[in-house]
Amino acid sequence: MTSITIIGAGPGGLTLARVLHVHGIRATVYEADASAEARAQGGMLDIHDYNGQLALKDAGLFDEFRRIVHEGGEAMRIVDPQGAVLLDQPDDGTGARPEVLRGDLRRILLDSLPPDTVQWGRKLTGVRALGDGEHELTFADGSTVTTGLVVGADGAWSKVRPLLSDVKPEYVGTAYIETYLLDADARHSASARLVGGGALYALTPGKGIITHRETNGVLHTYVALTKPKAWIESIDFADPETARARVAAELEGWAPALTALITDGETDPVPRLIHKLPAGHRWDRVPGVTLLGDAAHLSPPDGEGANLAMYDGAELGKAIAAHPDDLEAALADYEEAMFVRGAKAAPEAAATFELCFGETAPHGLIAFLSGGEARSSGQEVRLPPERG
Numbered sequence: 585m586t587s588i589t590i591i592g593a594g595p596g597g598l599t600l601a602r603v604l605h606v607h608g609i610r611a612t613v614y615e616a617d618a619s620a621e622a623r624a625q626g627g628m629l630d631i632h633d634y635n636g637q638l639a640l641k642d643a644g645l646f647d648e649f650r651r652i653v654h655e656g657g658e659a660m661r662i663v664d665p666q667g668a669v670l671l672d673q674p675d676d677g678t679g680a681r682p683e684v685l686r687g688d689l690r691r692i693l694l695d696s697l698p699p700d701t702v703q704w705g706r707k708l709t710g711v712r713a714l715g716d717g718e719h720e721l722t723f724a725d726g727s728t729v730t731t732g733l734v735v736g737a738d739g740a741w742s743k744v745r746p747l748l749s750d751v752k753p754e755y756v757g758t759a760y761i762e763t764y765l766l767d768a769d770a771r772h773s774a775s776a777r778l779v780g781g782g783a784l785y786a787l788t789p790g791k792g793i794i795t796h797r798e799t800n801g802v803l804h805t806y807v808a809l810t811k812p813k814a815w816i817e818s819i820d821f822a823d824p825e826t827a828r829a830r831v832a833a834e835l836e837g838w839a840p841a842l843t844a845l846i847t848d849g850e851t852d853p854v855p856r857l858i859h860k861l862p863a864g865h866r867w868d869r870v871p872g873v874t875l876l877g878d879a880a881h882l883s884p885p886d887g888e889g890a891n892l893a894m895y896d897g898a899e900l901g902k903a904i905a906a907h908p909d910d911l912e913a914a915l916a917d918y919e920e921a922m923f924v925r926g927a928k929a930a931p932e933a934a935a936t937f938e939l940c941f942g943e944t945a946p947h948g949l950i951a952f953l954s955g956g957e958a959r960s961s962g963q964e965v966r967l968p969p970e971r972g
Contacts, residue, residue: 586732596893597737603901657683659782717872881926
């Protein structure tokens with residue numbers, strides 16, 4: 585079996601490494617982070633029973649996954665800018681999309697791999713084709729590695745993607761500003777009560793607040809603003825107090841329990857500009873290289889990003905295991921199915937994003953979730969902000 589190199593230790597790359605390990609195939613994961621604890625791993629992920637959970641079953645980690653589920657986290661509440669509840673859906677207990685902390689999910693994946701699988705502090709800076717499907721990888725520390733298969737699991741700004749495609753992500757016109765409240769039930773009780781036990785959505789055309797309750801009384805908030813990139817970049821986020829005030833000014837007149845989610849933020853606000861790749865993004869087969877997750881099919885956040893990345897990783901791992909002596913056949917089978925998944929996911933993500941922040945927000949979304957007329961189309965809606 586040729587050497588297999590995975591760039592990126594996110595959910596997709598680690599799922600691929602784990603599924604290969606289950607089948608007795610070794611891979612090496614190169615990750616820019618200095619260690620597993622080098623930075624926060626983001627917030628809650630809802631892991632769906634039709635893709636992310638299937639990947640975890642292929643990885644032999646479903647029982648471990650069930651142990652990290654945030655019970656009650658599937659509850660969802662939609663409110664208007666004054667805090668009036670428009671829709672309140674409790675956690676139904678079915679486990680169709682249970683919430684877990686991204687860091688906990690990463691931990692169970694890491695713990696399932698041999699200790700030397702992930703090489704930390706290895707930031708990829710360049711990839712060069714050597715012919716016959718081999719590639720030379722260069723890292724920021726000056727080291728190089730030659731591999732027979734390189735898998736780009738390195739997200740929106742993939743360093744591997746240019747080997748296959750000259751397409752680059754484009755800004756969708758909306759940015760999220762991320763912040764946290766800590767020990768919220770004791771210190772920010774009005775906001776905590778409004779959020780409830782799961783996710784809160786306060787949406788109007790072009791803007792909104794999305795908050796998830798995490799473990800230990802943490803409220804994790806994204807303020808969504810539809811603004812030109814230059815407007816976002818004009819905010820000095822190095823001055824957190826001024827940045828919070830600038831963002832909060834866009835929510836003038838909203839209920840104090842909502843605006844406090846940004847004005848009382850206990851972490852520095854961080855801008856997250858939302859990007860996408862073209863719907864149906866694909867490429868011609870190139871020997872010895874492929875992509876998964878956001879590197880292949882980046883869409884606006886709709887709760888699918890990590891799920892699709894994990895499913896891609898599992899499917900690629902199984903394809904390689906099914907064709908141990910014909911890597912190109914494995915990659916061709918994987919990519920054809922992955923292209924179909926990506927092409928289907930892109931318009932669904934766009935539709936969800938439009939329901940959240942378009943002209944009908946939030947009432948179109950409420951009708952959809954309530955089983956109203958919009959549901960007759962058969963389209964499925966999943967909710968942001970999970971990106972993966």
